[in-house]
Amino acid sequence: MPAIKREQWRRHFGKWFRHILIDAGIMDYRYPIKGMAVWMPYGFKVRQNLLRVIRDLLDKTGHQEVRFPLLIPETSLAKEAEHMKSFEGQVFWVTRGGLTPLEIKYALRPTSEAAIAPMLKLWIRSHADLPIKLYQIVNVFRYETRATRPLIRMREVDNFKEAHTSHATLEEAEAQVKEAVEIYKKFFDTMATSYKMSKRPEWDKFPGAVYSIAFDQIMPDGRILQSGTVHNLGQNFAKAFDITYETEKGDRKHIWQTCYGLSGRPLVGMLAAHGDDNGAVLPPEIAPIQVVVIPIPSKEMEKQITKACQDTASKLSKSNISVELDLRPDLTPGAKYYYWELRGVPIRIEIGPRDVKQEEVTVVRRDTLEKQMCKADKIVGVVKKTMEIMTNDMREKAWKWMNEHVYRVDKLEQANRLLKKRAGIVEVAWCGSEDCGHKLEEEVNARVLGTPVDLKEKLVGNCVVCGKKAKDIVRVAVAY
Amino acid sequence: MPAIKREQWRRHFGKWFRHILIDAGIMDYRYPIKGMAVWMPYGFKVRQNLLRVIRDLLDKTGHQEVRFPLLIPETSLAKEAEHMKSFEGQVFWVTRGGLTPLEIKYALRPTSEAAIAPMLKLWIRSHADLPIKLYQIVNVFRYETRATRPLIRMREVDNFKEAHTSHATLEEAEAQVKEAVEIYKKFFDTMATSYKMSKRPEWDKFPGAVYSIAFDQIMPDGRILQSGTVHNLGQNFAKAFDITYETEKGDRKHIWQTCYGLSGRPLVGMLAAHGDDNGAVLPPEIAPIQVVVIPIPSKEMEKQITKACQDTASKLSKSNISVELDLRPDLTPGAKYYYWELRGVPIRIEIGPRDVKQEEVTVVRRDTLEKQMCKADKIVGVVKKTMEIMTNDMREKAWKWMNEHVYRVDKLEQANRLLKKRAGIVEVAWCGSEDCGHKLEEEVNARVLGTPVDLKEKLVGNCVVCGKKAKDIVRVAVAY
Numbered sequence: 001m002p003a004i005k006r007e008q009w010r011r012h013f014g015k016w017f018r019h020i021l022i023d024a025g026i027m028d029y030r031y032p033i034k035g036m037a038v039w040m041p042y043g044f045k046v047r048q049n050l051l052r053v054i055r056d057l058l059d060k061t062g063h064q065e066v067r068f069p070l071l072i073p074e075t076s077l078a079k080e081a082e083h084m085k086s087f088e089g090q091v092f093w094v095t096r097g098g099l100t101p102l103e104i105k106y107a108l109r110p111t112s113e114a115a116i117a118p119m120l121k122l123w124i125r126s127h128a129d130l131p132i133k134l135y136q137i138v139n140v141f142r143y144e145t146r147a148t149r150p151l152i153r154m155r156e157v158d159n160f161k162e163a164h165t166s167h168a169t170l171e172e173a174e175a176q177v178k179e180a181v182e183i184y185k186k187f188f189d190t191m192a193t194s195y196k197m198s199k200r201p202e203w204d205k206f207p208g209a210v211y212s213i214a215f216d217q218i219m220p221d222g223r224i225l226q227s228g229t230v231h232n233l234g235q236n237f238a239k240a241f242d243i244t245y246e247t248e249k250g251d252r253k254h255i256w257q258t259c260y261g262l263s264g265r266p267l268v269g270m271l272a273a274h275g276d277d278n279g280a281v282l283p284p285e286i287a288p289i290q291v292v293v294i295p296i297p298s299k300e301m302e303k304q305i306t307k308a309c310q311d312t313a314s315k316l317s318k319s320n321i322s323v324e325l326d327l328r329p330d331l332t333p334g335a336k337y338y339y340w341e342l343r344g345v346p347i348r349i350e351i352g353p354r355d356v357k358q359e360e361v362t363v364v365r366r367d368t369l370e371k372q373m374c375k376a377d378k379i380v381g382v383v384k385k386t387m388e389i390m391t392n393d394m395r396e397k398a399w400k401w402m403n404e405h406v407y408r409v410d411k412l413e414q415a416n417r418l419l420k421k422r423a424g425i426v427e428v429a430w431c432g433s434e435d436c437g438h439k440l441e442e443e444v445n446a447r448v449l450g451t452p453v454d455l456k457e458k459l460v461g462n463c464v465v466c467g468k469k470a471k472d473i474v475r476v477a478v479a480y
Numbered sequence: 481m482p483a484i485k486r487e488q489w490r491r492h493f494g495k496w497f498r499h500i501l502i503d504a505g506i507m508d509y510r511y512p513i514k515g516m517a518v519w520m521p522y523g524f525k526v527r528q529n530l531l532r533v534i535r536d537l538l539d540k541t542g543h544q545e546v547r548f549p550l551l552i553p554e555t556s557l558a559k560e561a562e563h564m565k566s567f568e569g570q571v572f573w574v575t576r577g578g579l580t581p582l583e584i585k586y587a588l589r590p591t592s593e594a595a596i597a598p599m600l601k602l603w604i605r606s607h608a609d610l611p612i613k614l615y616q617i618v619n620v621f622r623y624e625t626r627a628t629r630p631l632i633r634m635r636e637v638d639n640f641k642e643a644h645t646s647h648a649t650l651e652e653a654e655a656q657v658k659e660a661v662e663i664y665k666k667f668f669d670t671m672a673t674s675y676k677m678s679k680r681p682e683w684d685k686f687p688g689a690v691y692s693i694a695f696d697q698i699m700p701d702g703r704i705l706q707s708g709t710v711h712n713l714g715q716n717f718a719k720a721f722d723i724t725y726e727t728e729k730g731d732r733k734h735i736w737q738t739c740y741g742l743s744g745r746p747l748v749g750m751l752a753a754h755g756d757d758n759g760a761v762l763p764p765e766i767a768p769i770q771v772v773v774i775p776i777p778s779k780e781m782e783k784q785i786t787k788a789c790q791d792t793a794s795k796l797s798k799s800n801i802s803v804e805l806d807l808r809p810d811l812t813p814g815a816k817y818y819y820w821e822l823r824g825v826p827i828r829i830e831i832g833p834r835d836v837k838q839e840e841v842t843v844v845r846r847d848t849l850e851k852q853m854c855k856a857d858k859i860v861g862v863v864k865k866t867m868e869i870m871t872n873d874m875r876e877k878a879w880k881w882m883n884e885h886v887y888r889v890d891k892l893e894q895a896n897r898l899l900k901k902r903a904g905i906v907e908v909a910w911c912g913s914e915d916c917g918h919k920l921e922e923e924v925n926a927r928v929l930g931t932p933v934d935l936k937e938k939l940v941g942n943c944v945v946c947g948k949k950a951k952d953i954v955r956v957a958v959a960y
Contacts, residue, residue, distance in 0.1 A: 036549035037549065066519055076512060096572070143578045
């Protein structure tokens, strides 16, 4: 099978992405408010499958799903000073109920720390109540003044997956941060996508956090996308809201907290990692339709072909494989291929007259478009095996592509050159000072992502900005 | 087994209900904004099970799940005049983004007709695009100035299940109304609850609808709860938003629409229908935990009892029955009974020394508290059968109780007397005039629910208000 991919899509990623969202039936962003969009039926199913994966991961690790109200009184939001300072200029405010002005205005939650804290204060009495590990999947809002982009920069993020945990000790909170990182790694693994984990610099951590770890993904246009974050909140919110517990000894102490969240962006990362000129390519575990069965018509054998297609679909369906039988009479096989390739269905099965005669079916992988023949009675095993291989190949390809777009350089001008052409992530040595960090951002006109969490190495070298002995590697990239 | 239920709870329904919500871990309504509350972990699971049921029913009948934005521009809301007139004084308005006043203010959706219409206009081109049957499960808002009550009257209804359908003809829209009614009947059936269906009077239909059918449930305090509604929208929104399709003949016509919704109230109806002095009683299909296994300790046989409990729990779990094994060492069996009865777990299994010796277990039904002995190796079958019988008994009891609280009377003073003591629903003959309808509401100080949809009878009699020949039966009740 010759490689038919011309890889044009990467060069026009923004256009390709908008095309896929609407034409593959994922999201319609023509809603009359900027930065707010509609999940269409097929996209909604993809979204639900992603949510199923993260729910499973969180449930299995003892998190409990809950749901807090959307609105946060200004008085609650204001309790943690850093939090308020950062968010008051960025949130939508409800100021009127009907025709009446409200006495206290309400924020549409940008995140839920300030919604949850007053309830934790009611719920937590003693050490026996801890830890509490909660999560919710809700819509959050930011009044973005920058240009919005569908799924990438929204004013309503409608499926923010946010977890909030409370602990008796700093050590437990630290252990929780590690658990959260592992959960998110598994989530990205299921999507067969790659990421880099960086500890954000002081000046770019979550408002109210002690430190923040981020998962960044490199997009086809060389810009990075922050797709998930994990924060150790220390006792900042606990002190602001005075949330305490009684220790075994009988004294009262403030709790320790973490929080972590995933926006709608992991889906962007997934589409971007696996796409091609023909459209989306969905990992089998996420695809709402895993297999499409398409008859290759032949007048004299029409009935037999239809029956073979139905039998195949029925066998797969009984084995819990999600299958669609496309018998639309008014479309050619070619038009059907186009339709399902655009939507990223992982496996296509074609059945024509020769296949029926030989009791075979043709199996086509969406990612490579490779064909294989398969005995009709072996189809379930072949599909399962092919989906497994495909997932692994897609994951490997995603990691390989990302690693090819991470650069280690010694000189500022090298970094500058790479970032100017949007080459990906650039790693340089850094003395660790905030001053040099800001200078670095200015010089290369990009964002400091922070220091690697996923690398252990003995560092030799000098800060690319001041030339003093470096303390750390720091990552820089042009960010969405 | 003697009846231990003193039925005190019905007399103090409001207090009982608030107790169940917090103490059974369903909902905490102490959130710092009136009419907004927090779903706690156990309640969230109940909520998810209800959503699973309605999703299954809607998916099976060709509805597609989607998700529209929360915010609706004032300009969209204003397009259908009746709709705007009704909602502008009742919605929360977002007027500021950050520190900046917005040019066009946004409503927090009170319902989504005006959010969906502009997109339908983009999506619908020809008759081949119809019908479109969409639904979404989202949070909706009303600025309630009346006293709020947890789950019953909220300012944020966080799991509004709203369906919106578009059709080529009036006939198809009418057929859709019938399908919607059947879907909702099945939904209430699964909850083992009872209801009355009434066509709301002209002055109380949904703003923008041609007519509205409502599902009303009678609460233990004799008041009724509107738990679901089905509306034929005719072409009102289609004309306001100019949504047209090309017919087969090539001309353009406005579409016909229906919409139907269920708020958070069906859960109230479910808790109210089956509760007792000991707490909630959940129908087996909705219960997050269907069976709890509790050991009756005995020092000399501790190991054998624990093992028997584990074996039983494992057998049930393997048969897809959701089971909890309560081995908490610090609680007596009595304290555990109290704990799980409050939470409404349908079946309790007790295993003590005598049971182990006889290779038996004791099975207790939550609704009747009846005990039965069962051979340990027959437990799966017995539990399944008991859950089935229990569901039927609960449903029968709910219908019987409701029917005992529906009265047919001839005279206004009889209606008045019954409604004054909150006896339930009162049916009277009515001439059909709006004037008499309003007078009736004034005279009996209650709400006209409308004319029966679920009754076919030949009516003889005169209007209780004006004495002229009656056209219809009309239902009256004190409503929440």
